Amino acid sequence: MPASHTVAVLLDDALLTLNRAVGVLRRRNVAIEHLALRPSDTAGVSRLTFVLKTDPATADRVVQQFHKIVGVRDVMLVATEDSTTEV
Amino acid sequence: MTEMLTGAQILCRTLVEGGVDVIFGYPGGAIMPFYHALGDHPRLRHILVRHEQAAAHAADGYARASGRVGVCVATSGPGATNLVTGLATAHMDSSPVVAITGQVPRAMIGRDAFQETDIIGMTLPITKQNYLVQDVAELAAVVREALAIAQEGRPGPVLIDVPKDVQNQKTAFLGLGPRGSGLDTRAPSPNPQDPDGVREAARLIAAAERPLLMVGHGVILGNAYTEVRALAEKTGIPVITTLLGISAFPDGHPLFLGMPGMHGEVRVNRAIQHADLIVGIGLRFDDRVTGNTAGFAPRARIVHIDLDRAEIGKNVPVAVGIVGDARDVTRRLAAVVQPRTCVPWLEEIREFTRPRAAAFRGDLAPETILASLYQATEGRCTIVTDVGQHQMWVAKLYPYREPNSHITSGGLGTMGFAVPAAMGVHLARPHETVWAISGDGGFQMNMAEIGTMVQEQLPVKMAIFNNGYLGMVRQWQQFFHGKRYSCTPIWSPDYVKLAEAYGIPGWRVKDAAALPDAVAQANDHAGPALVEFVIEQEANVYPMIPPGGSLSEPIETAPAAGD
Missing domain, CATH: 3.40.50.970 (Thiamin diphosphate (ThDP)-binding fold, Pyr/PP domains)
Structure with missing residues (x-):
């Protein structure tokens, strides 16, 4: 059952790391509803937030791929919203 | 300083x-x-x-x-x-x-x-x-x-x-100063200890009636041969090796079953379909192994041991996932598992065995060629294969006994890999014989590297399975595209003259009588050497699971003419 999964990634504030991170989303061929990048509370670290519209297993697969990127410090699945409950 | x-x-x-x-x-x-x-x-x-x-x-x-x-x-x-x-x-x-x-x-x-x-x-x-x-x-x-x-x-x-x-x-x-002996890649990376996973896996092994071990490249990369063998022998569980896992477990061992998947033996795929437990060590459950995942191992619970957390559950759902080094986890599992045997299960698998259909006309069957190669090298060589029909024949028919003696391009399936990769294998193992086996298609992709072998004195032995076709694509055309051999017939140069042009010896073998001498002479020659085997043009690799098909439904004969 597709749902919206919000994932937050803390990563080095470097263009190449960001490129690699966004590349994983493209490479793994998942639908992205929303994508945002902003500075985190820590200097030199950015916070990449995106919303995936997919089933939980696929969302977990994507999260696992992020753990492997050099320069990614943390990956959190911060919210899951079942699409059937949306108004 | x-x-x-x-x-x-x-x-x-x-x-x-x-x-x-x-x-x-x-x-x-x-x-x-x-x-x-x-x-x-x-x-x-x-x-x-x-x-x-x-x-x-x-x-x-x-x-x-x-x-x-x-x-x-x-x-x-x-x-x-x-x-x-x-x-x-x-x-x-x-x-x-x-x-x-x-x-x-x-x-x-x-x-x-x-x-x-x-x-x-x-x-x-x-x-x-x-x-x-x-x-x-x-x-x-x-x-x-x-x-x-x-x-x-x-x-x-x-x-x-x-x-x-x-x-x-x-x-x-x-500078840090030279390390001398070089870096050791076999050092296990730090593992999260997962005693619960190992205990649960041991419990599942004790309870299973039809368990299987499936071992992949991770066992070779992690140098876990001894541990895998110990686990298999303590439990009597039969062992399947994936394409990249070949040589991780000795061919000829009573518990060795063979390769699974698209071109796996019928008994191996049937064993998977009947298994109630699969313990996978260092493999990805790639689609060439599983066929259609919806129908893969329908009765089995899966224990998956892998160093890469992202592989656990990526392709098939798992009952127990253990993230860790193959050697370390397998050793711990072998230590806690109860000794057992699987005699009725092995008997059942034996009954799955089908006689191998005579797939080749003429006397220069791949089986005969590979037997000759085994004889000439006494089984002590590293074989590097390319991609296609010959790759599957070698994977299925060559009896590997030495760990990590089979090297091939698995995941990407890169034609042209064998000849240059074999040069690297020689430099890593200068005192061992290296055979690069290719088809006539893949060989022509990188045959310019003979020049490198001559200039750098790399005594790689090259074997070409020449059937005049891009054989695996032709086979698919025969089975799935109404036998329209679109752009798969491929011309070859005179390989013996090619060898001569590079100043290396070359042999063309057209029948089994000439086989032992040519292979032995090439094998014993001090420098690079080339042997071309002229094989049947339309030989197929059997059995075959159609892409996206279930492991339960192998194709074992060519479609009738006009299909």
């Missing part, structure tokens, strides 16, 4: 200190400072290939055979892009390769300069990590980190892009 060195000198020094002793490469404008410095480092043997793709495959072959990082070097632009196929191959098959590319000077980057290309952007999805070195002061740390990242955890390729002016820049360098 701190010295003032150029970036090019630092590249050489850090490679030497990292234990690198051979590099495969091709010079060009943007990498010339490195090649200039190379002359001062005799410990770095440079192998001049004929195409950069071969440099990447050779580095990959070296890495797979030695367990150490393989290094390749190319210039910017076309030199760098030519490495891409080799890096993708290494990435798919978890091989520790470091590529060093020259780049145009920093001031020119972004201006579409001569031989400028965004190799960093191009290799992002096929490397574990890559670097554009913008400051010579970072270079030594980058090379050291690249060598470490390539080997640690699940191995893979890393690329370092070094602008020409950075190669010429000077900076203070503090």
